Amino acid sequence: MKTRYQVPVFLGFFVMGFVDVVGIATNYAKKDLELKDSVANLLPLTVFIWFALFSVPIGMWMNRIGRKKTVGLGLALTAIAMLIPLATYSFATLLIAFALAGIGNTLLQVALNPLLTNVVEPQKLTSALSAGQFIKAIASFLGPIIAATASTAFGDWKLIFPAFAAISAINTLWLLATPIPENPATANTTSIAACFKLLKDPVITQLLIGVIAIVGIDVGLNTTLPKFLMARTGLPLEKAGLGTSLYFIARTTGSLAGVVLLMRLKNRFFFLLSALTGLGALAALLVAPTLSLILPLIFILGFALANIFPILFATALRLAPGHENEVSGLLIMGVSGGAILLPIMGLLGDAGGPVPALAFLLLAWGYLAWTGSKLR
Numbered sequence: 001m002k003t004r005y006q007v008p009v010f011l012g013f014f015v016m017g018f019v020d021v022v023g024i025a026t027n028y029a030k031k032d033l034e035l036k037d038s039v040a041n042l043l044p045l046t047v048f049i050w051f052a053l054f055s056v057p058i059g060m061w062m063n064r065i066g067r068k069k070t071v072g073l074g075l076a077l078t079a080i081a082m083l084i085p086l087a088t089y090s091f092a093t094l095l096i097a098f099a100l101a102g103i104g105n106t107l108l109q110v111a112l113n114p115l116l117t118n119v120v121e122p123q124k125l126t127s128a129l130s131a132g133q134f135i136k137a138i139a140s141f142l143g144p145i146i147a148a149t150a151s152t153a154f155g156d157w158k159l160i161f162p163a164f165a166a167i168s169a170i171n172t173l174w175l176l177a178t179p180i181p182e183n184p185a186t187a188n189t190t191s192i193a194a195c196f197k198l199l200k201d202p203v204i205t206q207l208l209i210g211v212i213a214i215v216g217i218d219v220g221l222n223t224t225l226p227k228f229l230m231a232r233t234g235l236p237l238e239k240a241g242l243g244t245s246l247y248f249i250a251r252t253t254g255s256l257a258g259v260v261l262l263m264r265l266k267n268r269f270f271f272l273l274s275a276l277t278g279l280g281a282l283a284a285l286l287v288a289p290t291l292s293l294i295l296p297l298i299f300i301l302g303f304a305l306a307n308i309f310p311i312l313f314a315t316a317l318r319l320a321p322g323h324e325n326e327v328s329g330l331l332i333m334g335v336s337g338g339a340i341l342l343p344i345m346g347l348l349g350d351a352g353g354p355v356p357a358l359a360f361l362l363l364a365w366g367y368l369a370w371t372g373s374k375l376r
Helices: 003-033 042-065 067-087 091-116 122-154 157-176 192-200 202-233 242-261 267-287 291-305 308-319 324-352 354-359 361-374
Strands: none
Touching: 003 042, 003 067, 003 091, 003 122, 003 157, 003 202, 003 242, 042 067, 042 091, 042 192, 042 202, 042 324, 067 091, 067 157, 091 122, 091 308, 091 324, 122 157, 122 242, 122 308, 192 202, 192 324, 202 242, 202 291, 202 308, 202 324, 202 354, 202 361, 242 291, 267 291, 267 308, 267 354, 267 361, 291 308, 308 324, 324 354, 324 361, 354 361
């Protein structure tokens, strides 16, 4: 497939990573607006609740308008969302901005992964999905760095938003101007009820719960690691926020390694090894006493999580040929795992601090390890 088709699609994964700014933004907003953990965690909730509500309907709608137009709409909404905090900054306007970002990201998550099947060869799909996650992770780890730089150099962390808005707008125009051939399957239509019937396959249901666990871990670490570093080591927020960047650097490194390794290793072995590594690293992190031990464990956590989602997603797409849009909608519904787990972590954080909040994620890692043992 020609590179000119692939580049604007892969750039979409970069824009997809902008939503991860909600993690460091939650910490800055908590400080600026003097919010409790349970209240501040409503910001990520506002982002991820839309995955539960809209993913399946978007999958159905995508059958009618096509994958490329669905991605284009998601990019445009992301650009608009990034402009709102620049106009006015309050808890209410942040909720509105992150709600729009969440809807835009739902569109991107549902449509971008199937759109890859239009621009890469089938045998390279898992590797291409890892490449997309690698590009997404670059945006994710740059977010806290840009926010910290904007805060220290210019006194305003929110300067991160105009750059994100400009890139989103450019990607929107570039993608819509690119003549990507749509898969004929996108002309088919089906009902939401028929889509949910796919969950009769126990493997697809298991993989859906796996997505909930993956995103719960990702967003939970993204939001809680700065608090953990501040509590355990006494670092200020500007420096503790770079712990999130280290996590995303590890995600980026792991995704890049996965592009190569997934062409050589069996998916089941790689999945199980990653899940067990993450489970052990989180358990060690909870008792690590010094920064010199904490930072390598954060890196291991990010590296271990990097390729679990691409393996899981590619497995699901292969289970239902001809229904990729529907399966994508179902699985991206699981991205609401960030909304399901974060309020619980917020309550645990209010009651006992970041350690019990992070300990809750051991359950999610354990589920992924069990899923990896069953994967075929």
